[in-house]
Amino acid sequence: MKRLKDLAFLLKAELKREGVLKNSFFVSVSKAFSSIMNLAFMIYSVNLLSKTENGKFQYYLSLLPLVLAIAEFGLPNALIKYISPLAASKEDPGSYLRASLYIKFYSFLILIVTALFTFLFTEENYLMLTVLVCGGIIVSFLSYFEAIFVSYRKYIALSLWSPLPNLLRLLILFYFAQTTTSPLRYFDIFVIFAFSPIFLLFLFFFLFGGKEITWSAPKEKVTESQKKLLLFNLWAFVASIFAILSDRLEIFFLNQYHSAEVVADYGTALQLFSGFVIILSTFNSIIYPKMSRLADTPEFPIFVKKSVLLGAGIAILLLPGIILAEPILNLLFGAKYTNSISVFKILYPNFLLQLVFAPLGTALFSLGLPRMLAGLALLRLVFGTLFDFWIIPEYAANGAAISLFLGQIVSWLILTGYFLAYFRK
Template sequence: MQKIKKIFQILKAELKKEGVLKNSFFVSSSKAISAVTNLVFMIYSVNLLSKVENGKLQYFLGFLPVVLAVAEFGLPNALIKYISPMAEKKENPGAILNASLRIKFYSFLFLSFVTLIAYITSDENYLVLLLLLFGGIIISFISYFESLFVSYRKYKSLSLWNPLPNVVRLLLLIYFSETNSHPLTYMDILAIFCIAPIFVLFLFFLFFGKEEISFSAEAKEIHLNEKKLLLFNLWAFAASIFAILSDRMEIFFLNQFHPPEIVADYGTALQLFSGFIIILATFNSIIYPKLARLAETEEFPTVLKKSVFLGGMIALCLAPGILLAEPILTLLFGTKYTNSISVFKILYPNFLLQLVFAPLGTALFALGLPRLLAGLALLRLVFGALFDYWIIPDFGANGAAVSLFLGQIVSWLLLTGYFMAYFRK
């Protein structure tokens, strides 16, 4: 007992020394507001739509993270890795920033080409394709700017920036639902979700003055950094794509084997975990810059161990939340989504464990090992696809939740094994 108490005291002292507690408060508070507004948006949307329409909305929203991953091309993590040390030394990041914007333009051209091919070869509504294309590009700039706030450790500004996209989405949804003479369709809600963040992008330049950050650089430096980012980001991008496909694959399989109502049961339960995603993002925002700065030092293993311990403590504190599945879903949706209760209970342990293992994945980026992370994500994708094909046809939404959990176990075990070997060096 005394040993555990000592560990807590050491961890508390470390957090205070680094300003993590204060920064975590600002960022987590803003992320909480963002999560709540996003959750309200989804609850409001689900109650506006029929179960069939909601199933279609959840299906198309499942494509958006894939588009977003291509639009980002791994840039947020790369920017934090390379700009954090530069910000610490007050060096000019102009070459990296210009190179990253060029890469974003290449991503846009690639996505435009894929969208055109999808329109020609499928019978999908062209408006849906355009919404996914421009929605992914717009939202990618939200995360792009967020990475700059994190790199410069401007956590107070970040706490003001974080909630804005979801607040605007919610306000627009309420406005159109109240003023429109016809009920909103899933297409209307998809449009609001994808396009609304464009109204907050310009505010970045109010938070980040010209004297704080520069985009100026010589053409030769830009070209060299473009190559460096492309090489690093190629594997980071692959890791991101594999991970997102793994997370969303269950919805695609459900759509193939079951009617939209089953997709709605699973997608609605999944949306309730947006709070966990916010906690993970906050966690990453705080520990990643520090791990990136300490990657080549003897402090790195100690900081990483403390991060995993902290993730475990957060997971333990949140564990009783599984008991709230039935009252929460009943309160929000009545008896319309009773089938989502069991899905929620199956998914809950998976998200708790993600809090524990998240620092290990972040550490691979900090160590400059996105190739290894991509390999683990691919392994997770392969096992996830096998479990999906085996379980989902017979067990529907509950099977999808089980498959998501099982698909991650192998990659978690290998990730743990790698760092156990790393710490023994």
């Protein structure tokens, strides 16, 4: 027991020395508020829609991260990796920012071509495809600007920026729900979710302030930075595509084998974990810039170990939350989504373990190993597909939750083995 206390005090002292506690406080409060607003939006949406309509809403909502992955093309992580050292040495990252805008334009063209092929060879609605493409581009700028805030460690500005999109979404949804004569459908709510942030993007330039960055540089430097970003981003992009496909695969299988109501049961339980996504995002925002700076130093393994311990500590603190599944779901949705309770309980340990293993994935980015991340994500996709095909047809939403958990175990074991070997060097 004494050793555990000593370890806790040592970790606390280190976090104070690095300013992590101070920085994470502002970002955590902001992200928590953002998460509450997002959760309120989802709860309100679910209660506005019939179960069948909600199933369709959850299906298209699950496609949005895939569109976002293409729209972002791995840029947020790459920008943090390359701009953080420049920010620390007061150098202008203009070449990287200019190059990143070119890459975002290429991504937009890829999305248009992909949407066109999808429309020609599937039965997807062209209006939904248009909303997915345009909305994905808009939402992708939120993470793009956030990466710049993180690179410059402007956590106060980030704290002001983070909750605004979800707050605006909720306010617009409430306005239309109260003023329209006909009930809102899943298409209406999805449009509000995807397009609302466009009214806030200009605020980045007011919140960032100063003259530390420009979006211009000599053509030769921009070309060089573009090649560097594309090379790094290629594998980061592949990794994110595989990861998102493996995370959302269960909804695709549920949509194939079961009714929209079953998709709604699973998707509704999944939405309640938006708080975990915020915690992971905050965690990553705090540790990634420092990992990028320490990547080639002897301090790197020490910082990675401390980050894993911090993730494990947060997971332990959140462990009792599993007992709140039934009262929370009954309070929010009544008897309409009782089937989601068991799904929530199965998913909960999976998200806790993600907090523990998240620093190891971040460390691979810091070491410039996105190719390995892509390989691990592919493993998750392959094993996830096998489990989905085997479990979901018979066990429906509960099977989807089990499959999501089982599909990640192999990649976690390999990731752990790699870093155990790395730390012995």
